[in-house]
Amino acid sequence: MTDINGIIEAWVEKSSRVLDLGCGDGQLLESLKASHQVHGYGLEIDSESINHCISRGLNVIEQDLNEGLGNFANNSFDSVLMTQTLQTLRFPHLALDEMLRIGRQCIVTFPNFGHWRTRGYLGFRGRMPVTKQLAYQWYDTPNIHFFTYKDFEVLCAERNINVVNRVFVGGRTNDFGLDTVWPNLFAHTAVYNLSK
Amino acid sequence: MSITSSSTVSANIESEQSVLFRRPLQLACGTVLNEHSLTFETYGQLNDTGSNAILICHALSGDHHAAGTNKDSVVGWWDAYIGPGKPIDTDVFFVVCPNNIGSCFGSTGPASLAPSTENVWGAEFPPLEVCDWVESQTYLMEYLRIDCWAAIIGGSLGGMQAMYWAVNYPQKLKHAVVIASSLKLSAQNIAFNEVARRAIQSDPNFHQGNFIEHQTRPTQGLALARMIGHLTYLSDHALGRKFGRLVHSGDLDSTEKELVEFEVSSYLNYQGDKFARRFDANSYILITKMLDYFDLGANFENNTKAAFKQATCKFLVISFSSDWRFSPDCSKLIVDALIAADKDVSYLEIDSDQGHDAFLLPNKRYEQGLRSYLRHVAKTLFRVAA
Numbered sequence: 230m231t232d233i234n235g236i237i238e239a240w241v242e243k244s245s246r247v248l249d250l251g252c253g254d255g256q257l258l259e260s261l262k263a264s265h266q267v268h269g270y271g272l273e274i275d276s277e278s279i280n281h282c283i284s285r286g287l288n289v290i291e292q293d294l295n296e297g298l299g300n301f302a303n304n305s306f307d308s309v310l311m312t313q314t315l316q317t318l319r320f321p322h323l324a325l326d327e328m329l330r331i332g333r334q335c336i337v338t339f340p341n342f343g344h345w346r347t348r349g350y351l352g353f354r355g356r357m358p359v360t361k362q363l364a365y366q367w368y369d370t371p372n373i374h375f376f377t378y379k380d381f382e383v384l385c386a387e388r389n390i391n392v393v394n395r396v397f398v399g400g401r402t403n404d405f406g407l408d409t410v411w412p413n414l415f416a417h418t419a420v421y422n423l424s425k
Numbered sequence: 426m427s428i429t430s431s432s433t434v435s436a437n438i439e440s441e442q443s444v445l446f447r448r449p450l451q452l453a454c455g456t457v458l459n460e461h462s463l464t465f466e467t468y469g470q471l472n473d474t475g476s477n478a479i480l481i482c483h484a485l486s487g488d489h490h491a492a493g494t495n496k497d498s499v500v501g502w503w504d505a506y507i508g509p510g511k512p513i514d515t516d517v518f519f520v521v522c523p524n525n526i527g528s529c530f531g532s533t534g535p536a537s538l539a540p541s542t543e544n545v546w547g548a549e550f551p552p553l554e555v556c557d558w559v560e561s562q563t564y565l566m567e568y569l570r571i572d573c574w575a576a577i578i579g580g581s582l583g584g585m586q587a588m589y590w591a592v593n594y595p596q597k598l599k600h601a602v603v604i605a606s607s608l609k610l611s612a613q614n615i616a617f618n619e620v621a622r623r624a625i626q627s628d629p630n631f632h633q634g635n636f637i638e639h640q641t642r643p644t645q646g647l648a649l650a651r652m653i654g655h656l657t658y659l660s661d662h663a664l665g666r667k668f669g670r671l672v673h674s675g676d677l678d679s680t681e682k683e684l685v686e687f688e689v690s691s692y693l694n695y696q697g698d699k700f701a702r703r704f705d706a707n708s709y710i711l712i713t714k715m716l717d718y719f720d721l722g723a724n725f726e727n728n729t730k731a732a733f734k735q736a737t738c739k740f741l742v743i744s745f746s747s748d749w750r751f752s753p754d755c756s757k758l759i760v761d762a763l764i765a766a767d768k769d770v771s772y773l774e775i776d777s778d779q780g781h782d783a784f785l786l787p788n789k790r791y792e793q794g795l796r797s798y799l800r801h802v803a804k805t806l807f808r809v810a811a
Contacts, residue, residue: 279773
């Protein structure tokens with residue numbers, strides 16, 4: 230399976246200032262710190278994850294992304310990251326605007342709802358998909374928005390967001406390169422590098 | 426670490442010590458204290474390289490007895506957090522807690538004898554600022570042969586000292602832990618302090634601060650000041666949960682309702698009276714003014730980012746959800762300024778209904794956060810296995 234952290238790391242400059250929104254247990258920040266000597270901060274609300282970050286000696290700020298990012302100044306970071314979190318936010322489009330205000334570039338990853346497994350789940354079973362990437366029942370899930378990479382690109386076009394780079398990540402089919410040929414069918418995760 | 430050691434064992438006190446510094450101490454107000462003494466306690470052992478020392482900074486009414494049980498069977502004010510196996514682990518760190526000047530638990534203050542006189546300082550004791558406490562703490566640091574603190578930790582006014590150290594003595598500490606604190610007081614904070622001071626000054630036994638000469642004490646005024654202060658340290662919810670409308674004495678159903686005393690009234694009166702017996706009225710006035718004067722950005726054209734640019738240590742900032750004296754918003758301003766200054770900082774907002782007092786009370790998540798942070802400090806500074 231493709232290393233998503235590796236894709237992100239290739240886009241982050243050495244010794245740059247990085248803000249990771251929804252940083253979880255700090256795995257990505259720790260890896261960026263080791264490989265790129267970044268000065269990073271993570272935002273997180275889950276107390277166990279926060280404690281993991283503290284144990285790792287990472288900078289972690291307890292802050293709810295849904296309450297805004299108004300405390301961060303314009304262009305105060307080189308890169309603002311958000312991995313697998315966009316679909317959990319109340320207003321993803323406003324979060325994207327804020328990320329682009331704060332960071333010179335933004336790197337976003339999200340589950341692609343157009344993947345054949347989710348399509349099949351809904352199309353043939355007639356049930357909301359429960360997959361490895363979307364592992365929750367519909368009534369108890371942090372994922373409150375479902376969208377495909379095409380939906381995401383329509384949003385970017387509408388809001389004049391520049392797609393600098395994108396990589397689609399598939400599952401086992403990866404080996405045949407199908408996720409590049411038909412990404413909306415074969416990519417379970419999309420990784421975007423965005424700028425204003 | 427064994428689980429049993431975490432909450433039952435107390436710190437082994439190197440019993441209370443005092444040191445007299447004969448070196449002049451230049452105060453912010455211009456006055457020079459030709460000599461001053463500090464009373465302090467230490468817990469744990471200083472390691473060979475002197476790299477495991479932690480300074481604990483007390484708040485308004487605190488003293489040097491932070492942990493363990495002293496000869497009067499009094500348990501330290503932060504015993505829940507300092508001791509063997511506790512978050513501030515005295516098996517790992519050498520912990521120092523002084524009583525600060527201007528206070529009234531052994532260190533030089535308004536109730537001490539003024540130099541070359543037979544009289545106590547009383548109202549003549551010079552006004553102090555946070556920088557004076559920190560300056561005096563540098564004397565203690567030198568006395569204990571500590572070159573650099575592994576961490577300076579304080580809640581409320583204690584957090585202000587930690588921040589002041591970080592900005593003004595950047596080479597003297599590796600970590601600052603700032604708990605339930607603020608960059609400066611709000612108008613409401615100052616107003617509460619003013620009400621408290623007025624309560625003391627209105628007591629006929631205050632005698633313009635020279636009550637010791639008059640062989641009396643303004644206990645009524647001091648108790649009232651403490652009752653007001655104490656209320657602001659608690660949350661409405663915590664008071665409601667603890668007392669509700671419970672009646673301490675008398676009967677609400679009787680015809681003599683005026684004899685009724687609510688539990689909350691009894692509690693508050695008890696707290697006020699207890700405090701008035703142990704604290705000096707001049708110290709209370711002096712230290713509340715210290716709080717009012719504190720403004721971290723003042724020497725940096727009110728730019729706290731510029732102030733924090735001076736710091737080289739790492740920061741842990743902690744606030745409590747129901748604290749309305751120094752609310753989470755106050756701590757967030759500290760964090761924002763630190764991030765803007767590109768400093769290392771982590772921030773925890775602990776869910777608690779205990780108000781400002783939460784920083785002194787047991788709380789699982791607060792303990793866990795402090796413990797994890799300090800374990801990492803130990804690991805990086807002197808390679809103690811986690």
